[in-house]
Amino acid sequence: MFTTGLPELVKMCTGCSLCWDFCPRGGLRYEALWPASTLQDHAGELAATATRSDPADTSWKITGGPPGDGLGSVLERYAVRASAKPDGVQDGGAVTALLCALLDAGTIDGALVSKPSEDAREPWKGVATVATTPAEVVAAAGSFYNQTMALAELDLSRYPSLPSRPRLAVVGTPCEVQGLRAMQARRWSTGAHRIDAVVLTVALLCTKSFDYESLILQELRDRRRIDLARVAKIDVVRGRLVVEYRDGEVALDEPVKDFHDAALKGCDECADFLGRSADLSVGSVGSIDGWTSMLVRTERGRRAFEKAHHRLDVRDLDDPDALARLDRLDKRIALGSLERAFDPEAPLFIDYDEHLRSYERTTRQPVVVRR
Numbered sequence: 240m241f242t243t244g245l246p247e248l249v250k251m252c253t254g255c256s257l258c259w260d261f262c263p264r265g266g267l268r269y270e271a272l273w274p275a276s277t278l279q280d281h282a283g284e285l286a287a288t289a290t291r292s293d294p295a296d297t298s299w300k301i302t303g304g305p306p307g308d309g310l311g312s313v314l315e316r317y318a319v320r321a322s323a324k325p326d327g328v329q330d331g332g333a334v335t336a337l338l339c340a341l342l343d344a345g346t347i348d349g350a351l352v353s354k355p356s357e358d359a360r361e362p363w364k365g366v367a368t369v370a371t372t373p374a375e376v377v378a379a380a381g382s383f384y385n386q387t388m389a390l391a392e393l394d395l396s397r398y399p400s401l402p403s404r405p406r407l408a409v410v411g412t413p414c415e416v417q418g419l420r421a422m423q424a425r426r427w428s429t430g431a432h433r434i435d436a437v438v439l440t441v442a443l444l445c446t447k448s449f450d451y452e453s454l455i456l457q458e459l460r461d462r463r464r465i466d467l468a469r470v471a472k473i474d475v476v477r478g479r480l481v482v483e484y485r486d487g488e489v490a491l492d493e494p495v496k497d498f499h500d501a502a503l504k505g506c507d508e509c510a511d512f513l514g515r516s517a518d519l520s521v522g523s524v525g526s527i528d529g530w531t532s533m534l535v536r537t538e539r540g541r542r543a544f545e546k547a548h549h550r551l552d553v554r555d556l557d558d559p560d561a562l563a564r565l566d567r568l569d570k571r572i573a574l575g576s577l578e579r580a581f582d583p584e585a586p587l588f589i590d591y592d593e594h595l596r597s598y599e600r601t602t603r604q605p606v607v608v609r610r
């Protein structure tokens with residue numbers, strides 16, 4: 240059951256650990272994710288001809304070090320900007336332009352993105368939605384610094400206009416792409432969730448996401464008196480949280496570390512800033528303002544990018560080292576925070592018992608009611 244956005248127990252927890260079995264991120268050893276090339280492929284036009292199937296190619300794995308192992312599997316890398324930038328995009332508008340081009344070309348039937356909540360009590364909260372038209376994609380442009388539980392939206396029963404074998408692009412934070420890859424890697428049915436429909440994954444580079452109420456309502460609205468109705472953009476850039484009003488006034492420019500308590504605790508353990516298991520990774524780091532850094536990771540990603548090329552200004556990535564530097568910092572934090580062993584060579588899923596052993600007597604010890 241979801242009320243605050245977090246799962247809530249509706250009955251007594253018996254400690255059966257089924258949640259561990261059902262949540263695609265529960266027990267996922269994300270650093271050991273399987274290469275995309277081993278997955279089922281319904282991609283149609285985006286289907287890969289060349290893949291990362293060489294067993295010796297482990298560049299898709301998330302290694303803990305040594306520092307400097309690059310940006311993962313990258314075929315091409317660019318700074319990209321939408322040739323005609325719609326209002327509301329976060330950086331270069333590359334994601335919005337790409338999705339619109341793929342929809343217009345009929346290469347995809349929809350895109351799982353995040354749009355602003357329609358609930359007036361939730362300003363600046365992103366909620367997951369499947370956009371089926373370019374207008375809906377444009378309306379969902381920009382970044383929301385909250386978890387949208389995006390993968391739940393892959394139960395497509397709310398979208399009757401989609402064909403019976405839909406082809407979807409998924410935009411999400413690296414952890415969401417990891418969850419998707421985990422579900423694709425499982426051999427059994429995914430129930431109502433149409434994992435089989437996903438033909439393209441776009442990871443937003445991410446060091447951390449936030450709890451909506453803590454960040455937006457408590458820290459920004461209540462403590463710092465930000466008028467959320469006037470806000471045009473919220474951005475985390477160069478280590479600072481920046482809030483701009485529609486009239487151009489900078490309402491807030493403060494170190495993002497001041498908002499640490501509002502960040503999601505699980506993010507500390509994630510060493511996947513670069514979204515290594517996605518087809519495309521996009522972010523602001525590495526490019527000058529107003530442009531999007533784009534890492535093309537798979538053949539499928541390359542085809543999608545080529546399809547959208549006519550809608551994009553494309554040039555060399557300005558500062559790839561900036562990406563590598565932030566990746567190293569992110570990994571250092573993750574490896575310092577993980578209580579279990581970080582092991583890209585170990586099986587994809589962690590036993591619940593192993594998890595309990597690793598986190599026993601830590602602040603993150605699972606709460607198990609034994610009767």
Ligand SMILES: Cc1cc2nc3c(=O)[nH]c(=O)nc-3n(C[C@H](O)[C@H](O)[C@H](O)COP(=O)(O)OP(=O)(O)OC[C@H]3O[C@@H](n4cnc5c(N)ncnc54)[C@H](O)[C@@H]3O)c2cc1C
Nearest residue numbers: 328329330331332333334335352353381383445522523524
């Ligand atoms: C929580 C979060 C943290 C980020 N951290 C970094 C960072 O540390 N460094 C960095 O370089 N870049 C980061 N980014 C990515 C950056 O903010 C831009 O999304 C990226 O540069 C693409 O810009 P664009 O103009 O091409 O995208 P746009 O054209 O504006 O499109 C962005 C797309 O992302 C979707 N989206 C927005 N919020 C979410 C969300 N919460 N979950 C899933 N999808 C969403 C939108 O619906 C839209 O389709 C982060 C993004 C998010 C959401």
